[in-house]
Every structure is written in structure tokens, then in C-alpha cells.
Amino acid sequence: MTTTSTPAVPTPDVLGTPRQTERRAPRGRFSVGRTLKYAALLFFVVIVLIPVYVLLVTSFKGAGDASPARAWALPQVWTLENWQTAWTALSPAILRSLQMVVPAAIIAAFLGSLNGFVLSRWSFKGANVVFTLILFGMFIPYQAVMIPLNQLVLGLGIPSGVPSLILLHVVYGIPITTLIFRNYYMTVPHELVEAARVDGAGMLRTFWSIILPISIPSFVVVLIWQFTSAWNDFLFAVFFSSSQNGPVTLALNNLANGALLQNYGVSMAGALFASLPTLLVYIVLGKYFVGGLMSGSVKG
Structure with missing residues (x-):
């Protein structure tokens, strides 16, 4: 006796619409x-x-x-002997680097925000020319101006080491900070500045009360950028400091040259010590850095 199988017949649901009783195979996850x-x-x-x-x-x-x-x-x-030796050799230089990069980053960021506000929202005759000349400083190689710059710093009587490095990083940080802040302020609604003008606020009052409180994303971007570039700088450190008053990059170079034929472990531990501050900055402020970029700080 043979049996015949009947095909699956759709069963009606509550609303009377036929519903298939068979289910599809799940699609692969990856x-x-x-x-x-x-x-x-x-x-x-x-x-x-x-x-x-x-x-x-x-x-x-x-x-x-x-x-x-x-x-x-x-x-x-x-x-852990390598770490102890590297810390003993680099800890004074790490402290000097912190004394250099923190004020250099803050001063360059503040000056860049002032320049960016004036060039974006307080237009004047020749503003585009001034902005172009400021940006031109970004494309001048450091090596091309190192000798006259050294003579200029010596002529001004600025002590070598931390003071001269702060001045140099502030000056060379102004072009990039101005660019970032100007592009960010271009996204700020004109009504905010116009309302402040109607209320009688001048340029500085408008900047301090209206623009500065909403500039936190750009300040985070600029501070991280300036901190990293100043911390990792080696060329300025060679010309304007010595092993007794220089930053950690110069001390790390001296440590590596002294331990190159004796113990690679000391050089490696010193390199990790030197890179740890910038790594911590990116770990702690990385999401704010990305948020500042996305909020318009690099939009043209």
C-alpha cells in the first residue's frame, strides 16, 4: 500500500491572509x-x-x-632593571617636556582661537591676504630657517631650553591652530555674532562671552595636536637646548647612543617612557578629538 504526501498548504492567519507554514533558513551572520x-x-x-x-x-x-x-x-x-635605569635618566627631561608642552599648547591654542575668530567673523580689508600669509608659515621647512632663527633667539636674549622652546612651538603652532579655529568658526551661525553686536558687545566681549564657550571641541583638537607635535619634536631640541635643559626627545637620543652597544633593553624602556604621555592623551581624549573633528573644526 503506497501513501502519497500532500504538499504544504498555506494556512490562513487571523485576517484571512494565507500564511506559509515553512520557514526560511536563517542567513549566515558573517x-x-x-x-x-x-x-x-x-x-x-x-x-x-x-x-x-x-x-x-x-x-x-x-x-x-x-x-x-x-x-x-x-x-x-x-x-625591571632597564625600566629603573631609563626612569632615572629620563625623569628630569620628562618634567622639562611637561613644563614646555603644556604652556606652549595652551598659548598657541588661545592665540589661534583669537586669530580664527577675527578672520572668520570680524572681517576687515585684506583679511584673506593675512590669512594666506599665516598659512604660508605651515609650508616653510624648519631646516630652511633654523640658522637665522637661532641667531634671532640669541639676539633677543631668550635663555636656551624650556623658554626658547615654548616661544618657538607657540610661533610655529599659530598657523595650524588659526586654520582649525577659523574653519570651525565659519560653521557658527551669524545670528550669534549679530545679536551680540546689537546688544553693544565689542569684538573681545563677543569672543569671550559668546564664541569661547562653544569652542571646546576645537580646543580639544588643537591641544592634542600641539601637545603631540611639541612633545615629539627633536629638531628644535637639538638647536635650542642641551642635555642639561632639553626635553625628553633629546635625553632619549643621548640614552640610546650611550646604551646602543651595551643594553638594548634600556633604550626600549626609555622609548616606552617617552611615548607614554602622548599615548595617555590619546586614550583619555581620543573620543573628544574625533568629536571635535566631526563638529566642523576641519571643514573648509
Whole structure:
């Protein structure tokens, strides 16, 4: 006796509409394209983190264990001696770098905000020419003006070390800070400035009471940018400071040259110490940096 199977018949739902009793198979969560994308991202992350791995591993190796032949191997004996030696050598320079970059970043950001406001919302004859000349400073190579700049600083009687480096980073930071703030203020509604003018507020009063409170996103962007560029600078440090009054980049160079043939671990630990402040700044303020960029601080 044979039986015949009947095909699945749609069953009506509450509203009388036929409804299929069979369900579709669930679609895969990850497609081939998405898998390849994540694989490529993982590959580039590994490439970027390889130097960090070598730095970190070598910083815990002893003098005999830290060698190019064992760069990829884990330490035979883990030690903190390299970190102690590097901190002893770099801690005074790290303090001097903080004394330099903090006021340099704040002063350059404040001057850039003033310039950006005037050039964007308080127009005057020749404003575009002034803005072009300010931006021209961004494209002058430091090496081209280093000798006359050195003579100028010496002629003004500015002490070498932190004072002269603060002045130089403020001056060379004004073009980029002016550009960022001007582009950000171009997105501010004209009604705010016009309302302040109607109420009798002058340029400085309008800037202090109206514009400055809404400039936090751009200040975050500029402060992170200036802090990083001033902290990582080496050329100005070579010309305008010495090992006794210079920043951490100069001290790190002296440490690496002194330990190059003796212990790579000290150099690696010193490099990690020197890069730690900028890394912490990006970790703490990274989301605010991205938010400041997206809020119009780099829009033309």
C-alpha cells in the first residue's frame, strides 16, 4: 500500500491572509566580504603592533639577553632593571617636556582661537591676504630657517631650553591652530555674532562671552595636536637646548647612543617612557578629538 504526501498548504492567519507554514533558513551572520574585511583589519593591526611587541619584550631583557638575534624571543629572565635605569635618566627631561608642552599648547591654542575668530567673523580689508600669509608659515621647512632663527633667539636674549622652546612651538603652532579655529568658526551661525553686536558687545566681549564657550571641541583638537607635535619634536631640541635643559626627545637620543652597544633593553624602556604621555592623551581624549573633528573644526 503506497501513501502519497500532500504538499504544504498555506494556512490562513487571523485576517484571512494565507500564511506559509515553512520557514526560511536563517542567513549566515558573517558574509565572505565582511570576513575578508575583518581579516585585513586584523592583519594591519598585527603589523602596527609588531614594533610595540619588540619594544615591550626587549625592555624586560637583561644585558646579555637583549640582542638583535633574540629580538622576537621572550626574555630568559624578566627584569625591571632597564625600566629603573631609563626612569632615572629620563625623569628630569620628562618634567622639562611637561613644563614646555603644556604652556606652549595652551598659548598657541588661545592665540589661534583669537586669530580664527577675527578672520572668520570680524572681517576687515585684506583679511584673506593675512590669512594666506599665516598659512604660508605651515609650508616653510624648519631646516630652511633654523640658522637665522637661532641667531634671532640669541639676539633677543631668550635663555636656551624650556623658554626658547615654548616661544618657538607657540610661533610655529599659530598657523595650524588659526586654520582649525577659523574653519570651525565659519560653521557658527551669524545670528550669534549679530545679536551680540546689537546688544553693544565689542569684538573681545563677543569672543569671550559668546564664541569661547562653544569652542571646546576645537580646543580639544588643537591641544592634542600641539601637545603631540611639541612633545615629539627633536629638531628644535637639538638647536635650542642641551642635555642639561632639553626635553625628553633629546635625553632619549643621548640614552640610546650611550646604551646602543651595551643594553638594548634600556633604550626600549626609555622609548616606552617617552611615548607614554602622548599615548595617555590619546586614550583619555581620543573620543573628544574625533568629536571635535566631526563638529566642523576641519571643514573648509
